[in-house]
Amino acid sequence: xxxxxxxxxxxxxxxxxxxxxxxxxxxxxxxxxxxxxxxxxxxxxxxxxxxxxxxxxxxxxxxxxxxxxxxxxxxxxxxxxxxxxxxxxxxxxxxxxxxxxxxxxxxxxxxxxxxxxxxxxxxxxxxxxxxxxxxxxxxxxxxxxxxxxxxxxxxxxxxxxxxxxxxxxxxxxxxxxxxxxxxxxxxxxxxxxxxxxxxxxxxxxxxxxxxxxxxxxxxxxxxxxxxxxxxxxxxxxxxx
Numbered sequence: 001x002x003x004x005x006x007x008x009x010x011x012x013x014x015x016x017x018x019x020x021x022x023x024x025x026x027x028x029x030x031x032x033x034x035x036x037x038x039x040x041x042x043x044x045x046x047x048x049x050x051x052x053x054x055x056x057x058x059x060x061x062x063x064x065x066x067x068x069x070x071x072x073x074x075x076x077x078x079x080x081x082x083x084x085x086x087x088x089x090x091x092x093x094x095x096x097x098x099x100x101x102x103x104x105x106x107x108x109x110x111x112x113x114x115x116x117x118x119x120x121x122x123x124x125x126x127x128x129x130x131x132x133x134x135x136x137x138x139x140x141x142x143x144x145x146x147x148x149x150x151x152x153x154x155x156x157x158x159x160x161x162x163x164x165x166x167x168x169x170x171x172x173x174x175x176x177x178x179x180x181x182x183x184x185x186x187x188x189x190x191x192x193x194x195x196x197x198x199x200x201x202x203x204x205x206x207x208x209x210x211x212x213x214x215x216x217x218x219x220x221x222x223x224x225x226x227x228x229x230x231x232x233x234x235x236x237x238x239x240x
Contacts, residue, residue, distance in 0.1 A: 006099040006127065007075035008120040013055025014079060021058070024209035029200065032216075033115070033233070034062045036193035037140065040235040041068075044138055047110035052099065052131060053117040057082035064091050071109070075099050100126050107136035115142045115233075119170035125181050132185035132238075139187055139236045144172045145194075148230035178234065187236040194229025 011017055021030055037059060041047070046067050051059055054072040063070050064086055071093040072083055078096065086092035097103050100123060112135040114127070121127050131139050179189060196203070197219035203212045219225045 004122070005075060006121055006123055007077055008117055008122070009053035009055055009074050009078045009099070011120075012053065012116040013074060013082065015081070017056060018082060020204075023207070025203050025207060025212055028209045028212055029195075029203075030058055032195050033058065033142075036195060036233045037113075038062060038066060040140060040191045040193060040233065041066075041111060041138075044111055047138070048108075050102075050104070050109040050112045050134055052102070052112060052114040052127075052134075053078070054113065054115070055079055055082060055094075056116055057086075059113065059115065060086055060092055068111075071095065073097070073099075073102055100130050102130060102134055104134055106133055109134055110136055111138040111140065113140045115140075117141075118143050119172070124171065128181045129185045132182065132187050135187075135238065137238055139182070140233065141236075142195075142231045142233045143178060144170060145178075145230045145232050146172050146174050148194075148197075148228050182236050186239050188239050189234055190237045191235035193233040194225050194227075195231055195233065197225040197229050 020026060041049075046069070048069045049063055049071070051063070051070060051072045053074060054060065055074045055078045057072075060070060060072065060083060070086075070091075072080075072095075074080070074094070074096050075098070076096045080087060080094045083092055083094050087094050095103070099121075112131045114131055118124050118127065118141055128141075131141070182188070196216055198215055203215075206212055216225065219229075
């Protein structure tokens with residue numbers, strides 16, 4: 001019996017998922033993600049970027065505005081609707097296929113990104129190897145780490161669902177297993193940006209960006225976010 005198609009991006013490309021990032025707190029989440037991403041990509045200006053599972057379009061506008069050549073790749077059932085403002089005018093390409101067997105040659109892109117994807121992928125190790133196959137230089141992913149309150153996410157899943165409504169179980173990664181699987185594929189970490197010290201569900205419950213900024217600003221200033229923050233955005237480069 002063949003393995004099921006990896007389609008962890010179907011939900012994240014939906015309108016319902018996009019609504020989780022509406023409002024002042026949602027916009028703050030995306031602001032932090034965007035800034036960290038652009039900072040980590042700054043050494044690769046004008047790069048050819050493949051955004052795997054990027055139908056959520058969270059990175060599309062910022063990448064295009066910074067002059068990157070962007071292709072978004074999704075599974076066959078993922079929706080391209082949120083990409084329409086860019087695909088309609090030819091500023092972004094959208095293609096579909098098996099996330100584990102993309103129809104592109106080895107090292108076809110300068111940078112390959114995969115956000116909101118690894119924690120929900122059943123065959124995440126295979127997905128990591130495919131991301132690395134496609135990249136000539138850089139891979140960037142985000143993931144929840146056990147070095148944070150996400151380590152006990154299972155115990156608080158019911159509470160999180162009560163706040164967020166449509167959240168789903170997700171895998172939490174150790175720093176060692178993340179580094180190990182990328183090392184197998186010939187990549188090493190060269191940049192790391194933990195995003196939040198406090199749980200995102202707590203921030204959504206607060207519902208106002210002012211208190212959230214204050215909490216996270218304090219955590220960052222005291223070094224807590226650097227050590228215990230999650231999710232982590234990780235930049236990896238092909239080893240010499």
